[in-house]
Structures are given as structure tokens and as C-alpha cells.
Amino acid sequence: MRKIALIIPYIGNFRKDFPFWLKSVEHNPSIDFLLFTNNHINNIPPNLHVYKTDFEELKVCFQKHFDFTICLTKPYKFCDFRPAYGEIFADYLTDYDFWGYTDTDIIYGDLRQFVTEEILDKYDHIFGRGHFSLYRNNKKVNSEYKNVEVPNYRQVFTYDEGRAFDEYCGTSKHWADNLYEKFYDSIIFDDIDCMYHPFFSHMRRREYYGCKNIIYSYENGKLYRIFERNGTINKIPTMYVHFQKRKMAVNTYPDNKFIMIPNSYEKYEEIKNINRLQYLGAGKSIYYQRYKLKLYEFRSKFYKFYLRIHPSPYGYPKLPEDISKYYIEDLD
Numbered sequence: 001m002r003k004i005a006l007i008i009p010y011i012g013n014f015r016k017d018f019p020f021w022l023k024s025v026e027h028n029p030s031i032d033f034l035l036f037t038n039n040h041i042n043n044i045p046p047n048l049h050v051y052k053t054d055f056e057e058l059k060v061c062f063q064k065h066f067d068f069t070i071c072l073t074k075p076y077k078f079c080d081f082r083p084a085y086g087e088i089f090a091d092y093l094t095d096y097d098f099w100g101y102t103d104t105d106i107i108y109g110d111l112r113q114f115v116t117e118e119i120l121d122k123y124d125h126i127f128g129r130g131h132f133s134l135y136r137n138n139k140k141v142n143s144e145y146k147n148v149e150v151p152n153y154r155q156v157f158t159y160d161e162g163r164a165f166d167e168y169c170g171t172s173k174h175w176a177d178n179l180y181e182k183f184y185d186s187i188i189f190d191d192i193d194c195m196y197h198p199f200f201s202h203m204r205r206r207e208y209y210g211c212k213n214i215i216y217s218y219e220n221g222k223l224y225r226i227f228e229r230n231g232t233i234n235k236i237p238t239m240y241v242h243f244q245k246r247k248m249a250v251n252t253y254p255d256n257k258f259i260m261i262p263n264s265y266e267k268y269e270e271i272k273n274i275n276r277l278q279y280l281g282a283g284k285s286i287y288y289q290r291y292k293l294k295l296y297e298f299r300s301k302f303y304k305f306y307l308r309i310h311p312s313p314y315g316y317p318k319l320p321e322d323i324s325k326y327y328i329e330d331l332d
Contacts, residue, residue: 001030002097002120004134007085008104009036011055011075014104016250019244020218020265022048023254024108024240027221031111034092062204063090070095070157071312080156082166086135086142090201093137096263100134101166107216107260109223114188114239123184128172130164130172131191131242148174151317153303158312161304169273190216190225190238195290198283213281216241216260217268226281227269233277245293 008279025033033048035041036058038207041050059072064083065088071077082101086093093099098120116136119126124141126134135141145153148170156165163169169178175183193202206212214227217235233273241260248294257268261280271277308316 002117003032003095004030004098004100004115005032005034005093006095006100006102007034007089007092009058009075009078010104011038011058014039015248017248017265018104019043019254020107020250020258021104023221023256024106024218024221026109028108031093032096034089038079038100044094047246066157068154068158068314071160073160073195075126076162077133077160080159080163080165080170082130082133083135084143084153084170086137090142096137096266098134099137100126100132101130102133103131103242105246106131106240107218107223107243108240109237110221112238117312119184122182124182125171125179126184128167128183128185129174129189129191130166131244132189132240134217137226144174144179145171147178150320152314154314155306155312155317160307160316161300162317163317168323170233173320188239189199192241192243192246194293195287196283197289198281198288213278215262215271215281217271218258218260219268220256226277228274228277228281229262233271233274235271245289247289251318 022041022043022045025048029045029047030155031047032052035048036051036053038052044050055075056077058078062072063070065084072081079090082148085101086099087143092289115126124136146166146208151163151165151170153165153170156163156170165171171187173258176185187203190201191203193200199216199299201208210229211227211234212229214225217224223238224235226235226239227232228234246263248260252258252267254265259266259268259280262283266280295317
């Protein structure tokens, strides 16, 4: 079995639902998680390796791998450096066949059920989204991010805002255009749209067509999407669910079984009645988090404009023109 390590630098307070992330990590014992953090963690599962550090120490660690001055002023900027983790954290990866990165606002299902040995044998880069990606651990693959032309890594690493270089805006598009035979980018996970209160993924739109009242059930290491379609209850396994920028209330304990509804963790129950599913999965028509995110997006435009007219010596990191097609699948 190929050995996999997932790298997560995390500075700042964890989300309230962090213990649920830990539970889903625990149920994936064949995958190691390397967490670099300033937090104290209780009840650490055997496959979670915690390295106590702080933001300044991580900045020094990152900087020593580049012959130019990087711009790393806030923890969120770690995301742009993710494609370079194979080099930055090389000393921690000597025993692994694959390394990757992930987030902590996720609940994992059985990862090995979806990332099979056949996939690991065939592909060098697996999944192109920032919340979960894998790379084969060798020098050529680990340095491939340096071959991205637009934007190039020097532009991104000297830019003070996130540029999604770990996703389609950088490495994923590069692999899709130039190394597609070694790139596995199937959407077998649920990335929940943060702009709406009900659960709905802004990817896998064809699969979601006609679905409503979506909730998730975690059952002893397995994760299921439960939803209504044509008046019936459907239950399908999925690789993981990503609750990006979504505040989840915690109304139960992180046991081996629980359910997730908009927007909370609840005590496990088996959903057999369509009326019960409709009640649990129903979303609010007014979602205040949406307006908060829109306001933040509006404010950030001014700073991005400033950065655009004051670029680094390496230039402004442009985004691909077809970016929306990558993140939102057409239904036509």
C-alpha cells in the first residue's frame, strides 16, 4: 500500500467543529496527517503527527527554500505555497510515496475507498482543488510548480493576497494542459457552496441536478450524502464534504456516528421518513453569512487594486480567463 502524508500548516484558533475533523482523521489510519500549529490538541489519533510551531518559524522555514524574498504576511497565504510543500517539508516526507495538502473544515469518509492503489499507480497528481490534493513524492513532480508559466511562482509568492495557485489558477491548469495523462481530477467529493444556507455543491452539478434537502451522515468512518430526489430518499457514499467559510453549530459529540445538517452537527439518526429529511435539510431563505462574505469580497477589491498597480519586481499574477468553467460545471 502506497504511503500518503497530508501536510497542514495551521496558525490561529481552530473552528468549533475541529474535534469532528479529528474523528474523521482517526478513521483513516493508513494515511498520515502532518499538522504544524501553535495550538494544543487533546485526544490526538495515532496517524496525526503534531509539530508545535508558530507563524514566524514557519515563515523562516518557507523563505529558506527560495532565493528571493517571499511575501507571507498572514496564515491564509500558506495556500499559495502548497504546490511547493514537497520541497519545503521534504525532511518530513522521506518515507512517503505521496504527499499532499488538505483543510480542517472537512469531514472525510473512507479516503482509501476513493483513492485506490490503481489510481496511485497510474497518476502523479491526484485532485486539483486546494482542499485535498496529492502529488507523487519525487524531485521532478515536487518541482513541477516552477514550470507554471501564467502566473509563475515568483509572481505568486511575492504577492500579498491569495491567488489559488494550488488550484486551477496555477498548478491544476498547468497539469490539465500539459500533463493530463498523469493528472487525475475526478470530482468525487462534495464542496459545499458557502453562499447558500442549504447544502449544495458548486461542483458535481450534473449529479446534484434534481437533488434537494441534502444532509450528510457519518457512520463509523463512512460518509454518505443523503438527499431527496423525485420524492424518494437517496443515500450515496462520498469521499469528503468541505464546509468552506460555513459556520457549523455543534449540538452533539464527535462520536463514531453523527449527522450534518444546515448548519450544525447533530446526534446520529437513521433517516427513513421523507418528511424528516425535508425538515432536516431545509435551508433558510435569508443567509446572513452570504452578506458578510460579499462585504469582505467588496472590501478586498480595493487592496487588490492597490497590489495590481504596485506589483512585485516579478509582475502581477494574472488569473486564467476560463476560471469559472473549472469550478462550476455546465449543465448544457
